[in-house]
Amino acid sequence: MDTKTFLTSKTLWVNFLAFIVMAVQLKTGWVISPEIQAMALTAVNAVLRLVTKAPVSWS
Numbered sequence: 001m002d003t004k005t006f007l008t009s010k011t012l013w014v015n016f017l018a019f020i021v022m023a024v025q026l027k028t029g030w031v032i033s034p035e036i037q038a039m040a041l042t043a044v045n046a047v048l049r050l051v052t053k054a055p056v057s058w059s
Helices: 010-028 034-051
Strands: none
Touching: 010 034
């Protein structure tokens, strides 16, 4: 099975972006409710899991 590098993984990029958004919230004090953040990230990750075709290679 073909693999892809971690830099081409949409799931990892979405989770990295979520980390940045959470850090910005911490720094600015503008906070999206944790429940909404969790629901949105769960939904996006579920969709990305459905469209994933290749495993990630860390090397």
